[in-house]
Structure formats: structure tokens, C-alpha cells
Amino acid sequence: MSKRPRLCLIEDDEIMGESLSDRFELEGFAFDWYRCCGDAEAALREGRYDVVLSDIRLPDRGGDELYLALQGGGLTLPPWYFITGHGAIDRAVALLKAGATDYITKPFDLDALVDKLAEWLVPRSDDDACRLGVSAGMRHIETLLPRIATQARTVLLSGESGVGKEVVARELHRLAGGPAASPFIAVNCGAIPETLLEAELFGHEKGAFTGAQRVRAGVFEQAHGGTLFLDEIGDMPLPMQVRLLRVIQERNVVRVGGTRALPVDLRLICATHRDLQEMVEEGSFREDLYYRIHVIHLKVPPLRERREDIPWLAHRLLEAWCREHPGERKRLSPQVEQALQMHQWPGNVRELKHAIERACILSEGNELDLAALFETPLPGELLHGDCGEGLQAYLQSCERAFVSKVLDGHDWQIARSAEALGISRKNLWERMRRLGLSAPAAPRD
Numbered sequence: 200m201s202k203r204p205r206l207c208l209i210e211d212d213e214i215m216g217e218s219l220s221d222r223f224e225l226e227g228f229a230f231d232w233y234r235c236c237g238d239a240e241a242a243l244r245e246g247r248y249d250v251v252l253s254d255i256r257l258p259d260r261g262g263d264e265l266y267l268a269l270q271g272g273g274l275t276l277p278p279w280y281f282i283t284g285h286g287a288i289d290r291a292v293a294l295l296k297a298g299a300t301d302y303i304t305k306p307f308d309l310d311a312l313v314d315k316l317a318e319w320l321v322p323r324s325d326d327d328a329c330r331l332g333v334s335a336g337m338r339h340i341e342t343l344l345p346r347i348a349t350q351a352r353t354v355l356l357s358g359e360s361g362v363g364k365e366v367v368a369r370e371l372h373r374l375a376g377g378p379a380a381s382p383f384i385a386v387n388c389g390a391i392p393e394t395l396l397e398a399e400l401f402g403h404e405k406g407a408f409t410g411a412q413r414v415r416a417g418v419f420e421q422a423h424g425g426t427l428f429l430d431e432i433g434d435m436p437l438p439m440q441v442r443l444l445r446v447i448q449e450r451n452v453v454r455v456g457g458t459r460a461l462p463v464d465l466r467l468i469c470a471t472h473r474d475l476q477e478m479v480e481e482g483s484f485r486e487d488l489y490y491r492i493h494v495i496h497l498k499v500p501p502l503r504e505r506r507e508d509i510p511w512l513a514h515r516l517l518e519a520w521c522r523e524h525p526g527e528r529k530r531l532s533p534q535v536e537q538a539l540q541m542h543q544w545p546g547n548v549r550e551l552k553h554a555i556e557r558a559c560i561l562s563e564g565n566e567l568d569l570a571a572l573f574e575t576p577l578p579g580e581l582l583h584g585d586c587g588e589g590l591q592a593y594l595q596s597c598e599r600a601f602v603s604k605v606l607d608g609h610d611w612q613i614a615r616s617a618e619a620l621g622i623s624r625k626n627l628w629e630r631m632r633r634l635g636l637s638a639p640a641a642p643r644d
């Protein structure tokens with residue numbers, strides 16, 4: 200069983216400590232209350248806590264001193280909130296710069312504090328949370344899914360690349376219930392050479408063609424009792440479309456080189472980023488297949504048309520990254536959230552996911568670096584940038600965009616790029632390090 204997240208409260212004021220404890224108990228938080236830093240230190244060093252709420256002024260030493268000492272000792276600290284009086288705001292701001300999560304000023308709103316802490320202490324139940332997004336568009340899709348999952352046998356998902364069509368397909372599969380081990384088989388029709396596609400989809404008998412040394416079940420058979428997700432259906436060659444239509448209509452499959460019709464009972468989800476109707480008009484997609492698969496058609500909107508999902512997804516993706524990298528605590532600053540909101544996301548959620556992952560890896564502190572977020576900020580976005588960040592950050596973004604563009608134009612070769620920029624190679628290396636630029640890796644998910 201996973202450990203319940205635990206709060207460390209360091210507060211010497213009895214009345215304040217008791218009110219907080221009463222409320223935390225009511226909320227069901229797991230927590231320990233320490234009256235001074237000395238008592239809390241050993242437990243913090245052992246990494247027993249998932250979040251800390253600490254006063255700054257404490258009897259033995261300052262909560263800030265404890266924080267900086269633990270941090271200086273190389274410990275990865277949990278999210279740390281400071282309670283401060285009005286007079287100590289400068290100190291609290293300095294602590295934020297040093298990596299503390301946030302500070303609250305006395306007298307504070309207890310509900311708001313509980314909300315902040317709950318983010319770390321209340322394990323999210325995936326069952327009652329949104330899974331696809333908080334925008335009206337995604338919520339609408341989410342409300343339709345349970346009915347579609349139980350009633351539709353064929354579903355078409357369309358939307359730009361990276362919007363989350365496969366995520367929706369997996370959600371449909373999950374909602375359909377059935378045996379826990381029911382298969383979800385995903386095939387990218389565009390990624391399989393035409394000559395191999397038929398055997399991949401429908402399987403083959405032994406000796407059906409050269410190299411077919413034994414019987415092989417195709418993906419239809421493999422997905423029997425579960426879900427078959429055919430991605431990039433628009434890339435399926437016309438002859439294969441005829442066979443697919445037959446399988447959908449007859450609900451059975453004949454292996455290549457075989458004669459026996461094998462019944463297949465499955466949910467078929469087809470996805471495409473192309474306009475199938477246009478393809479039908481052009482003659483590159485069969486009209487009968489189009490009508491057969493698009494009875495239930497869900498259009499997943501691009502991320503730029505559902506901007507409310509951007510911060511929600513960013514937090515979700517960040518949490519997922521932190522879960523996969525125990526000991527790493529990263530968070531989004533308001534500036535980073537703003538930059539995410541302003542971006543157009545042509546690569547949709549996939550691009551956002553990669554941006555978050557890149558920034559997690561390249562940012563040294565707990566807070567994601569703005570500069571590490573985008574490989575090449577688009578000049579238009581820079582010009583429309585928010586002035587809240589100040590001139591320095593703006594100039595750095597321009598520098599990053601320009602250096603990155605020159606590197607791109609020279610295949611990321613340092614010597615040629617440095618020459619084009621009119622600077623030394625060493626200078627370019629240093630600049631790249633400072634700006635968080637590195638040659639793009641091969642695309643991955």
C-alpha cells in the first residue's frame with residue numbers, strides 16, 4: 200500500500216499550533232507538530248515529510264535558517280511553506296528566491312492555506328477527477344464517453360496530431376470495463392509498410408508467403424474481447440480499406456493464406472488527423488468505410504482552442520514527471536504558467552509534455568526555468584510577450600530565439616554557428632549552457 204502523504208508543522212505559538220492542528224485533523228491530513236526547529240530537524244533529514252509548514256521566528260533558531268541549512272547540506276527538500284508576520288516579508292521573498300514554495304502572511308485565510316497544503320496531502324483519486332481536461336470541450340467529450348463506451352462498437356476520433364486521441368481511446372477502453380485483462384491493442388496504420396500491413400492486421404497462416412514460418416494472429420485476433428485502436432486510419436491503402444470494411448461488417452477475420460473465418464468481438468476505435476470527408480471526395484478514402492466508422496465521431500480540439508486545459512495539463516504532466524523521478528520536486532512559477540498560456544502549441548499536448556520534461560531536466564532549482572521551456576520561442580510570441588517579466592527576461596528570450604535559429608540553420612554545428620554569430624566557439628558553448636540550449640533529440644513520446 201502506498202504511504203499517506205505527511206505534513207511537518209513547525210510552530211511555537213500554542214494557540215496558532217492548536218488551531219492549525221484542529222483544522223488539519225478535520226481535513227484528515229496526516230501531520231506532526233513540532234514546537235522548535237531542533238525537534239523537527241532529524242525527521243526532516245530522514246525525509247519523513249511530503250510538505251512543510253513552518254514559522255520563521257522560532258525559539259531555538261529561525262525556520263529560515265533550518266531551511267537553508269538543510270538545503271545547503273544537499274537535501275532535496277519537500278515543498279516548504281513559511282508563515283510570516285508583516286514585518287518579515289522581505290525575508291520571505293528572499294526565501295522564495297532560494298527555492299521555498301510559498302509564504303503566507305499572518306493573519307491568514309485558513310481555507311486558502313488548507314487548499315495549498317491539500318495539493319500535496321490529499322492523494323488524487325483518478326476516478327473522481329477529470330482525466331482529459333477542464334475545458335468545456337474536453338468535459339463535453341468526457342461526459343459522452345461512458346455511454347459511448349458501453350453502447351458503441353465503432354468510434355472515430357479526429358483531431359490534430361498530439362491532441363490526445365489515443366488517451367481518449369484508452370479512456371473509452373477503461374470505461375467499457377469488462378475483464379481487467381481485456382486487451383487494448385494500438386496500431387499505427389501509417390507506420391507499417393503497405394506490404395506488411397495486411398498480415399499485421401489480419402494475421403497469416405503458416406506458409407502463406409515466404410518467411411511465414413508459423414501461424415501468426417493479427418491485431419484483430421489479439422484485440423478479441425477488448426479494444427483495437429487503429430491510428431492514422433487515413434493512411435490505410437485502399438485495398439486494405441476494403442478488407443477492413445468486410446471485417447467490421449462481418450465481425451470475423453480470415454488470416455492471409457487461410458480460409459477459416461475467425462469471429463472477432465471487439466471495440467474498434469479509428470483515429471485520424473486528416474479530413475476523411477475531403478479524402479472521400481478526392482477518392483483516396485472509401486465512402487462506405489467512412490460511413491461505417493464515423494457513426495460516432497468525436498473531434499478532439501487543438502490545445503490552442505482550449506486554453507483552460509494548458510495549466511491543468513502542465514500541472515498534471517509535471518506531477519507525472521515528479522512521480523517518475525522520486526526525490527525531484529519541481530513547480531511552475533506564475534511567469535512560466537503565463538508563458539505556457541501564451542504559446543500556440545502547434546504540437547498540442549505532446550509538445551507541452553516535451554516542454555515540461557525538457558524544463559524539468561534542464562532547470563537546476565525547484566522552479567522550472569522559463570528559458571528551458573521552449574526550444575525556439577517564436578518571434579511573434581516574443582513581441583507580444585508580457586511586460587511583467589521585465590526587460591532582462593525579454594532580452595534573454597530574444598537572445599535564445601536568435602542563437603537557437605542560427606544553430607538550427609547550421610545543423611547545430613558549433614564552429615559554423617559561432618562563425619555566423621561572430622563569436623568564439625567557447626563563447627557559444629557558454630551561451631548555450633546559460634540559455635539551456637542543446638541540439639534537439641530525436642522525437643519521442
Ligand SMILES: Nc1ncnc2c1ncn2[C@@H]1O[C@H](COP(=O)(O)OP(=O)(O)OP(=O)(O)O)[C@@H](O)[C@H]1O
Nearest residue numbers: 330331359360361362363364365366548549552644
Ligand atoms: N489528458 C491528458 N493527460 C495527460 N497526458 C496527455 C493527455 N492528453 C494527451 N496526453 C499526452 O500527450 C501525448 C500525445 O497524446 P496522444 O498520443 O494521445 O495524441 P494523439 O492525438 O493520438 O497523437 P497522434 O495523432 O500523433 O498519434 C501523449 O504522450 C499523451 O500521454
